[in-house]
Amino acid sequence: MPPDTDARTHDPAHDPVRDPVRDQAHDPGRDLALLHEATNRLVRTVDGLEPEQWTGPSGLPGWTRAHVVAHLALNGEGLASALRGVVAGAQVPMYASQEARDGDIASLATAEQGELRDRLLAASSSYAEAAASVPAELWGTRIERTPGGRTFSAAAAVGMRWREVEIHHVDLDAGYERSSWTPELCTNVLGAMAKRGVGAESFTVRPLDLDGSWGYGDSPADGPTVTGSAADLAWWLTGRGSGDGVSSSTGTLPQVGAW
Incomplete structure (x- = not known):
């Protein structure tokens, strides 16, 4: 199930990077x-x-x-x-x-x-x-x-x-459209892509509409943080689209391979 998305206040900077396993x-x-x-x-x-x-x-x-x-x-x-x-x-x-x-x-x-x-x-x-x-x-x-x-x-x-x-x-x-995807499905895709690997670059993904974050590559903490809605991030991670709706902390999105 997806993380609790109630109205709790939290500092996203301190959210743990997800363990895909x-x-x-x-x-x-x-x-x-x-x-x-x-x-x-x-x-x-x-x-x-x-x-x-x-x-x-x-x-x-x-x-x-x-x-x-x-x-x-x-x-x-x-x-x-x-x-x-x-x-x-x-x-x-x-x-x-x-x-x-x-x-x-x-x-x-x-x-x-x-x-x-x-x-x-x-x-x-x-x-x-x-x-x-x-x-x-x-x-x-x-x-x-x-x-x-x-x-x-x-x-x-x-x-x-x-x-x-x-x-x-x-x-x-x-x-x-991907906008119809549920939080459960987005969570599943984000975790599956982290476990499988999406390319040579390391980075962290932080959905704006779900708690927590997911790490990709060998050293995600050393790479940029990519943000967007969970659905837009999941779509991008499968190699689809041009990155619409997602942005990188460095201004340049990491390269990801096709799913």
């Missing part, structure tokens, strides 16, 4: 409920797309809205398969390879609108069922993104899917 203590049940709500919002947007919007450009360079939906469908399928592997005691990566993942997105994006919409719905249901089947003692099991690639815990896969749905919902560029 602590902040990302996963509560799969809570995250699954939030994911369900986010998925329903996404599906409503997808259902409202006209055919010309479907093939129009998304907010991601080189991707149509169909590409974004295809990615979300395949991401859900991959995570569901990996979680079923956890339950079966088998190591099942999300994707066979990065190349296979990219090729599958490109191929599925050419499907008819109804087929792709149904694929998204089926993937979302499959993911929810797979996640619900994981017993508590297996949430710590590691999952490979690709064979021999980076790994993450089964519990982390729930927050991961939640971020995918919410961030790519905005990427659809179909009316849903």
Whole structure:
């Protein structure tokens, strides 16, 4: 849950820098409920797309809205398969390879609108069922993104899917904006990006509408402090936009990589 944001007075300069490992203590049940709500919002947007919007450009360079939906469908399928592997005691990566993942997105994006919409719905249901089947003692099991690639815990896969749905919902560029993100989602993204790393530079992020701050890089205390709303900061940290709504104490924003 986000920090308490009541009317207490406090000195932001003395707020502790967040420990991303602590902040990302996963509560799969809570995250699954939030994911369900986010998925329903996404599906409503997808259902409202006209055919010309479907093939129009998304907010991601080189991707149509169909590409974004295809990615979300395949991401859900991959995570569901990996979680079923956890339950079966088998190591099942999300994707066979990065190349296979990219090729599958490109191929599925050419499907008819109804087929792709149904694929998204089926993937979302499959993911929810797979996640619900994981017993508590297996949430710590590691999952490979690709064979021999980076790994993450089964519990982390729930927050991961939640971020995918919410961030790519905005990427659809179909009316849903990051300003609609909840403090819970922003807190999740800020912590996840701190844990994963966003580039070579060190800096601290301090949201103006949440207590506390998050450190990035090896020596965040030695770098600038970047401020803005939690949603604007989360958006910027994923490599999106040009830094609208955020500012650096040095006047120059650190360079961050793509999410």
